[in-house]
Amino acid sequence: MASGRGGIPGPSRPCRLPLLFLPALLPLLVLLAFSFSPSSAVAAAASPGAMHNNNWAVLVCTSRFWFNYRHMANTLSLYRTVKRLGIPDERIILMLADDMACNPRNNYPAQVFNNENHQLNLYGDNVEVDYRGYEVTVENFLRVLTGRHESAVPRSKRLLSDEGSHILLYMTGHGGDEFLKFQDNEELQSHDLADAVKQMKEKHRFKELLIMVDTCQAATLFSQLHSPGVLAIGSSMKGENSYSHHLDSDIGVSVVDRFTFYTLAFFEKLNMYSNASLNSLFNSYNPSMLLSTAYYRMDLYERPLNEVIVR
Amino acid sequence: MQCYRDMPEFIAQQMTNLGAEVYYHEFLPQSKHFHPLKFFTSTASSMAVKPNGTYANFGINTIGIIRAPRGDGKEAIVLVTPYNSQRVQSNELLSLALGFSVFSLLSRATWLSKDIVWLSADSQFGEYAAVSAWLNQYHNPMFLSHPVILDTKMYGANKIIYGPDGTTEKADHMSFKRAGTMAAALIFKVGETRKYGDRDSVTMYAEASNGQMPNLDLLNVVHYLAVHRQGFRVNIETFSSLLSSSWLKVIAEVFQNLGSVLRKINPDWKLDVTVPDYVEGTANLANSMYNQALGVPTGSHGAFRDYQVDAVSLEYSPAFHLRNENAKSSFLLRGGRLTEGVVRSVNNLLEKFHQSFFLYFLAAPSKFISVGVYMIPFALLLAPLPVVASALADDSKAKGKSVDDCKTRGDADDLQIRGGSWKWLKSARVLLVIQIWAVLVSLLPYYISQIPSAMAIQYAVIWAVLSIIILIALYAMFGSPYCAGVEWKLLKATMITSITIGLGLMSIINFATAQLGALILIPMCLFSLPLKVQLEMKLLPRTVLLASNILLTVLGFPPAAFLIMKGLSKGSWTLDIGEFWSWMEFLWEWSSATYLYLFLVHLPCWLLCIHVLLHPCHPPESKVKQE
Numbered sequence: 001m002a003s004g005r006g007g008i009p010g011p012s013r014p015c016r017l018p019l020l021f022l023p024a025l026l027p028l029l030v031l032l033a034f035s036f037s038p039s040s041a042v043a044a045a046a047s048p049g050a051m052h053n054n055n056w057a058v059l060v061c062t063s064r065f066w067f068n069y070r071h072m073a074n075t076l077s078l079y080r081t082v083k084r085l086g087i088p089d090e091r092i093i094l095m096l097a098d099d100m101a102c103n104p105r106n107n108y109p110a111q112v113f114n115n116e117n118h119q120l121n122l123y124g125d126n127v128e129v130d131y132r133g134y135e136v137t138v139e140n141f142l143r144v145l146t147g148r149h150e151s152a153v154p155r156s157k158r159l160l161s162d163e164g165s166h167i168l169l170y171m172t173g174h175g176g177d178e179f180l181k182f183q184d185n186e187e188l189q190s191h192d193l194a195d196a197v198k199q200m201k202e203k204h205r206f207k208e209l210l211i212m213v214d215t216c217q218a219a220t221l222f223s224q225l226h227s228p229g230v231l232a233i234g235s236s237m238k239g240e241n242s243y244s245h246h247l248d249s250d251i252g253v254s255v256v257d258r259f260t261f262y263t264l265a266f267f268e269k270l271n272m273y274s275n276a277s278l279n280s281l282f283n284s285y286n287p288s289m290l291l292s293t294a295y296y297r298m299d300l301y302e303r304p305l306n307e308v309i310v311r
Numbered sequence: 312m313q314c315y316r317d318m319p320e321f322i323a324q325q326m327t328n329l330g331a332e333v334y335y336h337e338f339l340p341q342s343k344h345f346h347p348l349k350f351f352t353s354t355a356s357s358m359a360v361k362p363n364g365t366y367a368n369f370g371i372n373t374i375g376i377i378r379a380p381r382g383d384g385k386e387a388i389v390l391v392t393p394y395n396s397q398r399v400q401s402n403e404l405l406s407l408a409l410g411f412s413v414f415s416l417l418s419r420a421t422w423l424s425k426d427i428v429w430l431s432a433d434s435q436f437g438e439y440a441a442v443s444a445w446l447n448q449y450h451n452p453m454f455l456s457h458p459v460i461l462d463t464k465m466y467g468a469n470k471i472i473y474g475p476d477g478t479t480e481k482a483d484h485m486s487f488k489r490a491g492t493m494a495a496a497l498i499f500k501v502g503e504t505r506k507y508g509d510r511d512s513v514t515m516y517a518e519a520s521n522g523q524m525p526n527l528d529l530l531n532v533v534h535y536l537a538v539h540r541q542g543f544r545v546n547i548e549t550f551s552s553l554l555s556s557s558w559l560k561v562i563a564e565v566f567q568n569l570g571s572v573l574r575k576i577n578p579d580w581k582l583d584v585t586v587p588d589y590v591e592g593t594a595n596l597a598n599s600m601y602n603q604a605l606g607v608p609t610g611s612h613g614a615f616r617d618y619q620v621d622a623v624s625l626e627y628s629p630a631f632h633l634r635n636e637n638a639k640s641s642f643l644l645r646g647g648r649l650t651e652g653v654v655r656s657v658n659n660l661l662e663k664f665h666q667s668f669f670l671y672f673l674a675a676p677s678k679f680i681s682v683g684v685y686m687i688p689f690a691l692l693l694a695p696l697p698v699v700a701s702a703l704a705d706d707s708k709a710k711g712k713s714v715d716d717c718k719t720r721g722d723a724d725d726l727q728i729r730g731g732s733w734k735w736l737k738s739a740r741v742l743l744v745i746q747i748w749a750v751l752v753s754l755l756p757y758y759i760s761q762i763p764s765a766m767a768i769q770y771a772v773i774w775a776v777l778s779i780i781i782l783i784a785l786y787a788m789f790g791s792p793y794c795a796g797v798e799w800k801l802l803k804a805t806m807i808t809s810i811t812i813g814l815g816l817m818s819i820i821n822f823a824t825a826q827l828g829a830l831i832l833i834p835m836c837l838f839s840l841p842l843k844v845q846l847e848m849k850l851l852p853r854t855v856l857l858a859s860n861i862l863l864t865v866l867g868f869p870p871a872a873f874l875i876m877k878g879l880s881k882g883s884w885t886l887d888i889g890e891f892w893s894w895m896e897f898l899w900e901w902s903s904a905t906y907l908y909l910f911l912v913h914l915p916c917w918l919l920c921i922h923v924l925l926h927p928c929h930p931p932e933s934k935v936k937q938e
Contacts, residue, residue: 066659104381104424105659252422252659 052207053164057082057092060141062173062182064097064133069253070244072100073114074172074214074260076122081267082168093144093159095131097183107251114256114264116248130157138188145169145196147205163204168212172260175215177238178223194224201227210278214259216241233282233296235259262289318396318407319371322431323484325411326375329418331429334484336372338444340436346757370433371396372445375414376490379423387426387490388657389620390414390650391498391611393438394431401633405642406501407431412643413650425658426490432611442498443614449489450618495529495657495664496615496622497650501629508630511642512544513537513649515676516624519616521904522603522821526664527671527679529621529657534676536652541645543627545676548602548609552880553594563589592674599672604823606903621664670822682822689822692829693814699837700807704735707800737797738805741922744789745915746809752778753910756895767896768889775888799841799926806919807836813912820904828908831872832916835863841926860924867917869909 059082061075079094101110101123112123131140143149144159161167174181178190200206211232213221218234225232235242235257244254245261266284282296319335326333378384392410394403414429432441515533517524537543553559563586570583584592602609608616615622627646631638670682759773810832818825838859845853865871870891878884898906
């Protein structure tokens with residue numbers, strides 16, 4: 001996400017007591033007032049005060065079944081990109097239904113492609129799926145975000161971020177107005193997500209959070225967020241659908257979504273040492289190619305967008 | 312080099328070479344005897360195979376099953392190619408070749424998630440008999456206590472195959488193997504070359520028994536793949552006489568002009584239809600409604616529908632000569648790709664087709680009329696009927712009360728019991744008598760058909776005579792409706808109530824029959840007025856009413872309607888009553904509910920109409936005079 005420090009905002013002015021009070025109390029009060037101001041300055045500087053020292057990624061694919069092949073391919077391609085650009089497996093939480101590669105309908109067993117040219121197999125021995133199959137539920141997702149697990153859950157399934165973490169949260173699947181559908185069975189509402197993010201903020205589980213959502217009407221999913229330090233981008237606005245990019249006639253289904261395709265195209269040009277900024281990523285989305293309007297929400301984010309991307 | 316005695320063995324050997332599981336299914340055709348319970352029970356396997364006898368003339372289906380290597384084996388897709396094993400023709404050979412090439416491709420496909428069953432059905436007793444016998448054994452297996460001894464010298468379970476290196480192996484070709492629930496079925500055959508053209512065409516048949524249709528999605532898949540991918544021309548059955556009729560063109564031109572005028576008024580109203588589209592659509596729609604109304608399946612896909620499996624029949628009409636090898640291999644390629652595409656589409660599904668319509672009429676291979684639209688005219692026809700019935704009953708009750716008040720004041724209880732609000736019971740009794748008569752008439756063919764070896768016309772005459780005798784007997788027993796003192800208004804009200812109920816019930820079973828029946832019955836009933844009452848009207852309305860009464864009554868009588876329809880469609884006006892008997896035989900062979908409708912709803916209503924027309928219209932007098 002972003003490295004470098006931002007400016008510390010100025011402390012709040014202490015209120016001046018009226019001079020009708022006894023002049024004997026005045027020096028004491030003035031002393032107290034001065035003692036408040038550094039602490040308030042410290043409180044205001046708590047979030048930028050911690051240094052950015054690690055990156056996490058939480059990649060969630062919320063759909064299963066053969067005709068949702070492209071959601072799986074989206075998530076796996078982003079997983080590959082994130083790994084390539086430097087985040088190790090122990091800092092990635094990957095939640096997939098994982099029923100594509102070994103599906104009897106797959107003409108290329110044990111292989112998952114995101115492009116018709118079949119050049120890149122996204123599935124292999126070094127794909128570490130943390131939540132697989134029916135474990136991808138709303139409950140597990142919220143537990144991962146907030147860190148409130150049962151005691152038996154292993155470390156590899158926990159988001160062990162701290163207040164210096166920059167987290168990328170990527171979600172794809174079928175969604176609608178203020179919800180995201182999990183595995184045809186249940187739904188995640190936007191206010192649930194906002195509550196989880198708020199809990200994360202209170203528990204200092206992140207320094208900055210980037211949410212990317214690739215579903216229909218994606219922008220409604222983060223409309224309820226109100227925690228500072230969160231930047232969110234969705235593939236379409238309310239009332240718009242997100243479209244798939246192309247159909248692979250050999251496999252028989254669409255293999256990637258447009259928003260993710262253009263995101264990946266942007267990232268393929270980078271490597272671990274690049275200095276591209278989020279601003280250039282956002283500017284690379286062309287609404288006529290996406291057939292929807294990529295919308296991003298910056299009001300909770302304090303720094304301007306010409307920072308460095310995940311690296 | 313092995314010598315094959317005939318086709319089933321050859322097919323079985325080819326399938327075994329591919330590595331599929333193969334078995335034979337032997338069957339005998341079911342008897343076409345009329346049995347009253349056949350309408351209500353599903354055709355349980357009538358014991359066509361007797362345990363202690365040998366039969367040389369039975370049909371042999373050859374079935375091959377490919378198990379999906381990575382699938383779970385719970386579902387199957389069925390491909391059917393019918394051929395006549397006694398007399399195989401070159402077009403049937405081509406359809407077998409097409410089926411085999413698709414089967415061999417699917418045996419090597421890596422994307423299979425459902426099992427594939429290929430049934431090469433022996434159609435010497437008819438294609439439907441073969442497919443329905445196999446399906447019956449598949450879903451309702453019959454376990455005999457005595458093993459069946461058939462002429463199994465060739466196909467017996469003890470058949471020994473001599474392998475190429477001299478070893479022998481037993482082939483278990485007689486045990487019936489299954490593949491799970493059927494997701495969908497595709498029946499295809501190559502017809503004969505009718506005319507040589509530029510494009511091969513495919514005719515889709517979709518209607519199953521009692522007007523049921525497969526899910527529209529299956530037809531859409533076939534149509535899209537055939538037209539847009541493989542370049543076939545897709546047709547559905549149509550009435551060619553309507554296509555060339557001039558009055559239909561006139562109507563179409565009227566609609567086109569009206570539509571263009573409306574479009575000029577408001578460009579959003581896209582109601583104009585071009586004349587060829589309208590004519591073709593009407594012909595197709597008429598045929599679709601007629602086939603559904605008859606209630607008889609248009610092909611062996613109807614056998615699948617009885618088990619809730621979506622199935623469609625495709626008949627390829629090649630436009631090339633069947634000796635042309637280049638054209639044949641190109642046809643195999645395109646037809647094979649079409650079949651493979653349909654199989655792959657069904658294979659990728661998770662559930663059976665259920666998102667699209669099940670109740671629809673086809674106006675073109677890609678145009679349909681759904682239930683929400685075609686229910687409206689029927690509902691409009693049916694909705695006023697209860698109102699009419701209650702208005703008539705109320706009218707007669709009011710008149711009856713005034714008559715009773717005028718006559719006498721004494722013994723009011725007696726009058727109110729005999730007259731007043733219980734008068735409708737008399738007309739209900741008349742209705743009951745007529746319904747009993749109708750039930751007896753519909754059951755008569757069961758006994759008549761047991762008379763051996765008579766011609767159809769003799770059966771028909773016997774049937775007509777017997778029904779008239781029974782009618783007279785019933786009237787003698789229960790009293791004629793005229794001497795019971797039933798008023799014509801109450802009689803008409805009862806008649807209208809009975810057709811409301813009858814048509815309403817029939818519309819749930821087979822909508823097309825109810826719709827077509829309503830078009831004739833409802834005007835006939837509403838226009839019926841006693842002739843004596845008609846004499847009191849003015850000249851012009853009287854003649855119009857009389858003419859319409861005569862026309863509708865003639866049309867309403869089923870044999871007459873049948874003769875008129877036959878004359879109009881074929882152009883030959885022969886008066887053959889025997890054909891009516893054969894038509895009825897056709898209906899009950901297929902357990903079509905249309906037969907029940909004709910005799911339990913249509914015929915009683917017609918007879919009641921005749922009674923209303925000939926009503927003597929005396930006021931209820933005899934009981935009052937006794938006081």
